[in-house]
Amino acid sequence: MFRLTALQLTFLFATLAGAQTLPPELAPPDGADTPLPTVVRVPTDVILVRGAEPSASDRVTPLPEEGGIVKGVYQNRYLGLTYPLPADWTESYKGPPPSDSGAYVFANILPAASFKGPIKGTVLFSAQDMFFGLTPAENAKELVAYRREHLEEYYDVERQPAEVTIAGRTFARFDYMSKVAGLHWVVLATQIRCHTVQFVFSSRDPELIAILVKDLDRMTLPAEAAATGGKGGGDWPLCIAGYVRRENIVDAVEPVLKDRKFNPIPVRIVIDKRGKVKHVHVLSAFPDQARIITDALMNWTFKPYLVDGNAVEVETGMMFGAAPQRRKPAASPAVTAAKTED
């Protein structure tokens, strides 16, 4: 259920490379130290002791956090999108792991050394799992509208939220600025598989942002991507918020957490056409928690979900542990026309 991450590989190589003979001058000066024949150093800049982290029940099913940049193109199999980075822009640092409120940072993008423009800027490429967000919004359009409604007093609106078309798909767009900083922001968001996928451009130069926005047309996006759509289906499971309810469950034994139990643990599951859980994605949990929850959920059974009389796969989310206070109860099912089999 756990994957060997790039970071772990880095550590492995760093550890192997770090073995060396201890120089005589480093012989321990006090009684508690004893000379070392060789030294394995704790690698610098590698996080070995982790907190809550993502995991999954299998190594095959794509996960949102596995996207990455290859030859200048960000690719995310889970979301079915590709984003060619603008010319002379590059990824800086990797983002943090998914948060316990379902927030992802896919990439922080900055001008490369070859960038010739007089004014620079930044691009944040991120996503919010709409099953777990703390903001009362059902989709990308509502999330952007909420941002507008709650825009801090030190920003000024430059363009009210509106739907735009990018790469053939609808996005919600919102522009604002800070006068004191002389900075402009453009937020562009669309929804895929019940995730709001978001670009945030910031720069002192609106024309630079305009170029970057125009460049987004080179993206490829799944057909379902839309400011108010993006609810799965077709080749993907249908994503339904709040589907884990008593009336939909046939058989479920609650996982019992042991030592740690007070951290919020968001979990996405995929339920197959027969009602069996076929995939578990724990966004944020300690390894022992993830193991207990995954083992339990893989034995859960639901009533098959029907659309027009045909059973379909369903993707939904649930929280374990002590969840943070939310601003609203779990959203109602996204596909109201569908029903479960009695």
Add this chain to the structure above:
Amino acid sequence: MSRRVVPLAVFVALLLPLQSFAQTDPGVRGGAAGAGQPLASVAANNPANSLAFFNHGLEAFEDINSVSGTVAGEPDAGLGPRYNSRACASCHAQPAIGGTAPALNPQVGDATADGAQNTVPTFITSTGPVREARFPFFFNANNQPDFNRPNGGVEDLYTIAGRVDAPGCTTTIIKQPGFATAQATNNIIFRIPTPTFGSGLMENIEETTLLNNAAANANNSFGIAGTFNREGNAGTIARFGWKAQNKSLEIFAGEAYLVEQGVSNELFTQERPLPGEGMTAPGLPNACKFNATPEDLTNFGGVGEEVTSDTVAFAMFMRLLAPPTPSTTVPGGATSINNGKALFSAIGCNVCHTPSLQTTRSSFTPGLNNVTANLYSDLEIHHMGTKLNDNVSQGNAGGDQFRTSPLWGLGKRIFFLHDGRTKDLVQVILEHNSSGSEANGPSFNFFVNLTTSQKQDVINFLRSL
């Protein structure tokens, strides 16, 4: 142009010229300390006797501990067998008692005080920060870090061996930790003291307030999404310490008394060996244990405020300490400071460093009751990435997760970040940039999107706090 991911080192090299240190940290703000006084209501002795409790706590905070309380001028008993320093106020001293690491490190003198026979580790210097040391991993039989056995506990610098009040406790029976080996294997990290001014206000912020603040900041444009550290029994939000690992001031005080000075107390009732010490060996030698436990306890014969244990007195002193007073004009003038404050919010620093939170009703004193705490922290823990990672887990906080440091009093601080690695605020902001950091967005805004003048305004604002 090739659009590929640049290696980390190359990116850092690219980033450095961007900031090029054209803006400068003016350094520790001069003038009065602006800290160390009681809350105004306590100064007015409201409620009655609260000022006496504050002053009693202050005295206890300053008292130097010896092993048995028999050394002249060192009245409190309980020091050791292992310790980092001998009084709370020796380390919590800048810019006033209750603060953080002072300019002159008392730990150099602590090594040999009263006849102690300790070697000063190379990472402790007279002008460096006060430090406690931790080994992220236990060592295996070959003295190599064992990556399958995380440690992370405090390795006290010193022992009482050789002290005039520790007869029979010698360096042959109790030894300092193997710091040289730890340094050679890079298996060591450091922590400096957190300032305690205004901590009673921090203690008195409702969980609902913290959760609402987190929710209000959730839909930010900077890629920030923190969480809370929660204590393991009742599950409520913890908030003190570098990783918010301690729930209350009393727990914070009791743990520090034991860990930093070796004084067992009513919260932590046994003497403390090093992490792992006692698993395969007898642990602390009896010849170095001189007192019945707990060494700090309620004074049954005391009157008024003197009935409390030191631990309770420490907690009350910290609780009743007023928050630091910022400057409106220094450094750089009011215009620069105000501009910097606005920029600080505009570029997203305020998402974590929440400027103010409201306290709830308090039973202690009106100064803690329904007031605005300008702490500049959300009291959440955030991933700070590979540069600040220390590979120490505390509670729910992993190796790279740290509580948002409250910024009040920043202008008077000498050493920054959890290990005191720098005195330069520009460097501090740069350290927020690394792989896995939630703070990349705001710090990129600082270095990439602000002008040199604007950056200077932000630095001036921070030094005004």
